[in-house]
Amino acid sequence: MTSTDPxxxxxxxxRGLIAQSTDLDALRAAMDAGPITFYVGFDPTAPSLHFGNLMQIITAARFQRAGHRALALVGGATGLIGDPKASSERSLNPPEVVASWVAKIRAQIQPYLNFxxxxxxxMVNNLDWTAPMSAIELLRDIGKHFRVSKMLAKEAVSARLQSEAGISYTEFSYQIxxxxxxxxxxxRHGCTLQTGGSDQWGNLTAGIDLIHRVEGVGVHALATPLLVKADGTKFGKTETGTVWxxxxxxxxxxFYQVFFNSDDSKVVEYLKLLSARPRAEIEALAEAxxxxxxxxEAQRALAEELTTLVHGESACGQVLTASQALFGRGELADLDESTLAAALTEAGLVEVADPVPTLAELLRDTGLCKSLSDARRTVDEGGAYVNNVRAADADxxxxxxxxxxxxWLVxxxxxxxxxGVRVKR
Structure with a gap:
């Protein structure tokens, strides 16, 4: 961070990235005294990180660029249990599966931070200190410092206690x-700050309380807000599932389309939370x-920046080419097959058997036209295209x-x- 940086x-x-925090004045004083060490954790409960994790990685990168020391924890131990969900018990995955997910997630985190x-x-793994510990040691050395009343008050736990399914001791123990x-x-590292999402606040403060009881010192926590769309649903979800x-x-x-389709009422918020652009550029996009x-302009800037960040410049270039080519403003021949397939899947894809049906049938079956007569009329009026070439014969x-x-056909x-049409042979 230079002298002119905030x-x-x-x-x-x-940027609106502080949803909850402990004593910010004390944290500021500690940072002003010199670099601090902070950590952010990711549980391997799936073979990939998802969009919700991305904001945590980006936030960690902001702290590191400001001169602070980053610890990226991939939970080989906590991933075997899983953080309690408000709705139901998690399925426990075999240790060898979790170990393979640890490796994949570590590789995903690697490009975003400077190692x-x-x-x-x-990079750290909590299995390193958890695996050697016996159950008696966990209960005597750690468990005795936790108060059940506080554990029960945590939102995810209390929600499950009120449900028919209840909560197992396994998931109840996650916060320990x-x-x-x-x-x-x-x-081990002198870490004095933990960051995470606001839905993790109870778990973040559990560590603060434990350190205070065991070591007699004060440490810090900072939680970022959860991203939601204009309709209030989680931003990391689409009709087809999680954004991985x-x-x-x-x-x-x-991935690009998720951000390009951001609502006008939310896109500036997303830029503040996720973009590396400085304040002046974001304010200019807000004016746009x-x-x-x-x-x-703001949606395009956000989508291009994040797609390049996650998937690389070449992949983002293919996406931009596809976005133009599908609508006749670029060459379909410039696309690779995987990008074309992804673009047509997003646009709406039907599969047909060989021999290929007539164009009128394809227009009807893809939903572009309501009926065969509508399709024939569209072709006669010059409004139907196959692979960006105007079609002349509907039958x-x-x-x-x-x-x-x-x-493939566009x-x-x-x-x-x-x-899109995919011809199965």
Whole structure:
């Protein structure tokens, strides 16, 4: 951080990244006295991180760029249990599966933080200090410092207690393990700050209480807000499920569309929370939203920045090419098959058997036209396209040599209505 940069806490506050915190004045004083060590944790409860995790990684990168020391914890131990959900008990995964997910998630985190000099981040695994501990040691050395009344008051626990399913002792004990993580990282690395999402606040403060009881010192916690869409639903969810960081689970094209389709009322908030752009650039994009909303400059900037961050410049370039080519403003031949497939899946895809149906049938079956007569009328009026070429005969199937990569068709009605066809052979 240069002398002209805002203090990290001031920048986080302006961006709306501080949802809850302990004593900010004390944290500021500790930071002003020199670099502090902080940690953020990720549980391997799936083979990939998802969009909700991305904000935690980006926030950690902000702290590191400001000169503070980052610890990235991948929970090989806590991942075997899982943080309690408000709705139901988690399925427990085999240890070998969790171990493989630990490796995948560590590899996903690696590109976002600096693990080289100067000021390198450190990757840690809580299985390293949890596995050697006996049940008696856990109960005597750690468990005795937790008060059941406080544990019961935590939101996820209380919600489950009120449900028919209840909560198992396994998931009830999760907060003990996360609290122990903070204690161990304080002892091993001098860690004095834990960051996480606001839904983790109870677990964050469990570690603070434990360190205070065991070591007699005060440490800090800072929670970021949960991202929600304009309708109040979680931003990390789509109609097809979670927005994963793994391109095999959520394609770069689908990832881009999530952000490009951000509501005008929320996109500036997302830029503040997620973008590395400085304040002046974000304020300029906010002005564009207010005065030129149809141009979607802010949405495009956000989608391009995050897609490049997560998937790389080349993948983002393919996404942009696809976004143009599907609507006749670029060359379909410039796309690779995986990007084309992802784009058509998002646009709406139907599968047909060989021989390929007539164009009128394809227009009807993709939903671009309501009926065969509607399809024929659209073709007669010059409004139907196959692979960006205007179609002339509604009652003929597209030529077999027009299939992209031997099995794909881009069918369009007018300028804005596109669907995909996959020919199964």
């Amino acid at each position: 203090h990290i806490l001031d920048d986080l506050a302006w 080289d000099d100067p000021n390198p981040a450190t 393990l996360q609290g122990m993580d903070f204690l161990e990282l304080y002892r 960081l793994d391109p095999d689970l959520t394609s770069p094209y689908a 939203v207010a005065t030129r909303p149809g141009a979607r 003929q199937p597209p030529a077999s040599d027009s299939l992209l990569f031997g099995g 069918v369009r009605r007018g300028r804005k209505s596109v669907a």
